[in-house]
Amino acid sequence: xxxxxxxxxxEGGRExxxxxxxxxxxxxxxxxxxxxxxxRLGAVRTVARRExxxxxxxxxxxGLAALFAVFAVGVVAFAALRPDARHDxxxxxxxxxxxxxxxxxxxxxxxxxxxxxxxxxxxxxxLALPVTRGTVLVGTVLGRASVxxxxxxxxxxxxxxxxTILLGSAGVxxxxxxxxxxxxxxxxxxxxxxxxxxxxxxxxxxxGAALGLWVWFVLLHDLLAIGVVAAxxxxxxxxxxxxxxxxxxxxxxxxxxxLDTVPVGFAAAASGVGLSTPILVAALAVWIGLPxxxxxxxxxxxxx
Amino acid sequence: MHxxxxxxxxxxxxxxxxxxxxxxxxxxxxxxxxxGTNGAGKTTLFRHLVGHExxxxxxxxxxxxxxxxxxxxxxxxxxxxxRPGFDDALTAREVLGVHAELRGVPAAERDxxxxxxxxxxxxxxxxxxxTGGFSKGMTRRLGLGTVLVGTPSVLLLxxxxxxxxxxxxxxxxxxxxxxxxxxxVTVVFSSHALAEVERLCDDVVLLDDGRVRVHGPVxxxxxxxxxxxxxxxxxxxxxxxxxxxxxxxxxxxxxxxxGRDGRRLRIDCERSxxxxxxxxxxxxxxxxxFEAHEPDLREVFGRHVPTGGSGGGAP
Numbered sequence: 001x002x003x004x005x006x007x008x009x010x011e012g013g014r015e016x017x018x019x020x021x022x023x024x025x026x027x028x029x030x031x032x033x034x035x036x037x038x039x040r041l042g043a044v045r046t047v048a049r050r051e052x053x054x055x056x057x058x059x060x061x062x063g064l065a066a067l068f069a070v071f072a073v074g075v076v077a078f079a080a081l082r083p084d085a086r087h088d089x090x091x092x093x094x095x096x097x098x099x100x101x102x103x104x105x106x107x108x109x110x111x112x113x114x115x116x117x118x119x120x121x122x123x124x125x126x127l128a129l130p131v132t133r134g135t136v137l138v139g140t141v142l143g144r145a146s147v148x149x150x151x152x153x154x155x156x157x158x159x160x161x162x163x164t165i166l167l168g169s170a171g172v173x174x175x176x177x178x179x180x181x182x183x184x185x186x187x188x189x190x191x192x193x194x195x196x197x198x199x200x201x202x203x204x205x206x207x208g209a210a211l212g213l214w215v216w217f218v219l220l221h222d223l224l225a226i227g228v229v230a231a232x233x234x235x236x237x238x239x240x241x242x243x244x245x246x247x248x249x250x251x252x253x254x255x256x257x258x259l260d261t262v263p264v265g266f267a268a269a270a271s272g273v274g275l276s277t278p279i280l281v282a283a284l285a286v287w288i289g290l291p292x293x294x295x296x297x298x299x300x301x302x303x304x
Numbered sequence: 305m306h307x308x309x310x311x312x313x314x315x316x317x318x319x320x321x322x323x324x325x326x327x328x329x330x331x332x333x334x335x336x337x338x339x340g341t342n343g344a345g346k347t348t349l350f351r352h353l354v355g356h357e358x359x360x361x362x363x364x365x366x367x368x369x370x371x372x373x374x375x376x377x378x379x380x381x382x383x384x385x386x387r388p389g390f391d392d393a394l395t396a397r398e399v400l401g402v403h404a405e406l407r408g409v410p411a412a413e414r415d416x417x418x419x420x421x422x423x424x425x426x427x428x429x430x431x432x433x434x435t436g437g438f439s440k441g442m443t444r445r446l447g448l449g450t451v452l453v454g455t456p457s458v459l460l461l462x463x464x465x466x467x468x469x470x471x472x473x474x475x476x477x478x479x480x481x482x483x484x485x486x487x488x489v490t491v492v493f494s495s496h497a498l499a500e501v502e503r504l505c506d507d508v509v510l511l512d513d514g515r516v517r518v519h520g521p522v523x524x525x526x527x528x529x530x531x532x533x534x535x536x537x538x539x540x541x542x543x544x545x546x547x548x549x550x551x552x553x554x555x556x557x558x559x560x561x562x563g564r565d566g567r568r569l570r571i572d573c574e575r576s577x578x579x580x581x582x583x584x585x586x587x588x589x590x591x592x593x594f595e596a597h598e599p600d601l602r603e604v605f606g607r608h609v610p611t612g613g614s615g616g617g618a619p
């Protein structure tokens with residue numbers, strides 16, 4: 001046995017506990033020292049750091065950053081081949097192509113956030129600790145979000161560097177806005193995938209549901225919305241709600257705002273209904289926050 | 305107040321009753337062995353004690369609070385699940401560091417505590433290896449480490465020695481014996497190794513089909529029916545008949561059984577009759593030797609759990 005601890009408390013090394021029992025110092029560290037009780041925020045930070053460390057150890061952050069960089073630099077490089085190339089067109093191209101890539105990457109990053117550790121037994125071990133399920137969930141989301149968002153900022157940011165070199169610095173602000181909005185959109189889809197993970201019983205089902213979300217938001221939602229607009233000619237507020245109901249439409253509207261380009265698809269109809277920037281930003285914030293709140297509730301009720 | 309109290313706790317999963325009116329109390333500082341066949345309800349009981357499950361009916365208190373208090377109870381409870389899992393990418397040192405942090409070990413003491421626990425569970429040399437490369441036994445050792453890294457007053461260990469090599473088992477025994485030595489820590493662990501439970505535990509709880517069949521101090525249970533077995537080795541195998549007849553004349557003898565080689569005789573009798581049996585048989589025949597033993601937990605287990613018991617079990 002290891003050396004005896006130096007904790008010798010009052011009453012001959014024993015300390016009376018609130019429940020009437022006593023705890024005494026032993027060689028393996030059971031002792032009288034009071035726990036440095038961490039706030040819930042501190043526990044969230046610990047879980048998030050752990051999650052980030054796991055991703056970093058697996059080089060997930062580097063891989064994601066490289067993926068975003070290849071995408072962004074590639075689009076910029078191809079766009080720069082045109083003689084009339086300009087930042088507006090580059091950003092519009094990135095938005096239209098990013099609508100496929102960004103949610104897909106985010107969904108893949110988050111779909112196993114809960115169900116994966118549950119299947120491996122890691123979640124059971126973690127929840128044996130004095131932390132709440134909500135704390136574990138929020139910490140997990142923050143850890144994965146920091147990996148995803150960091151990779152997005154760096155990878156897409158490299159595209160900005162390439163655009164500045166090839167096209168000049170005139171449109172850097174628009175590009176910067178695109179990077180920020182794309183990153184926020186990635187966070188929204190990460191939150192959605194974590195919600196899926198908190199609801200699913202198996203990893204394969206979570207992956208299937210995450211891909212279902214991608215199909216819905218990327219392909220079906222706009223198709224149906226365009227159909228509704230064409231067939232029913234609904235009033236502006238209805239169109240606005242339809243636009244806000246898809247984070248990718250919010251992404252389009254925010255990223256293309258102020259650019260000298262014409263939105264395509266349902267975003268073209270939604271761009272004329274007066275959705276202000278604060279409303280769009282608030283909608284994106286809701287898309288990030290609400291799934292996490294619902295996922296935390298689901299996690300609390302989940303039978304492990 | 306007890307460290308653990310359960311009052312008529314019942315939990316059903318569909319048609320299966322995993323816990324069936326379990327009433328149980330464990331005093332502070334006791335070491336308790338939880339016995340039962342597979343599916344008897346041991347893991348379900350642990351999961352209720354840490355608040356991972358809630359009973360359909362009945363009352364549970366751990367360190368004076370309902371496990372439904374969640375994190376507040378787990379601050380005082382260390383729980384090692386049956387199959388602890390760790391992130392493959394993290395090293396043993398990092399895993400213990402995270403557990404120490406979440407258990408509220410002060411930052412200034414954390415590194416030293418982790419080193420001490422690594423040494424205690426025999427993982428010092430593997431401290432910086434990723435857990436993904438750990439054997440099952442090493443993972444169990446690390447699991448044990450995760451509950452030792454904090455300062456809980458109740459330890460709940462679900463089959464802590466399953467999959468451990470003999471040295472790992474010895475380490476676990478050392479840990480429990482140290483804790484039992486006046487530390488005030490209550491330890492409840494499940495095991496199929498009855499000799500281990502007999503060696504380490506003050507009390508035994510025997511679960512079968514979700515019910516508590518037996519609960520009490522190990523010594524009391526072993527000696528509950530007051531029987532003892534006297535095994536004789538005869539000098540001459542031809543004396544077996546006479547020796548058996550002599551033994552049967554003694555009051556309190558419950559049964560006599562001859563060994564296959566004819567030289568051995570096994571006599572079950574009341575404890576008070578053991579010396580009379582020995583003296584009577586010795587007067588009748590020559591003996592090469594003898595030994596007497598009291599019932600062990602295996603016999604207690606066999607007495608209370610019918611073969612093929614616990615057909616139900618929790619999902």
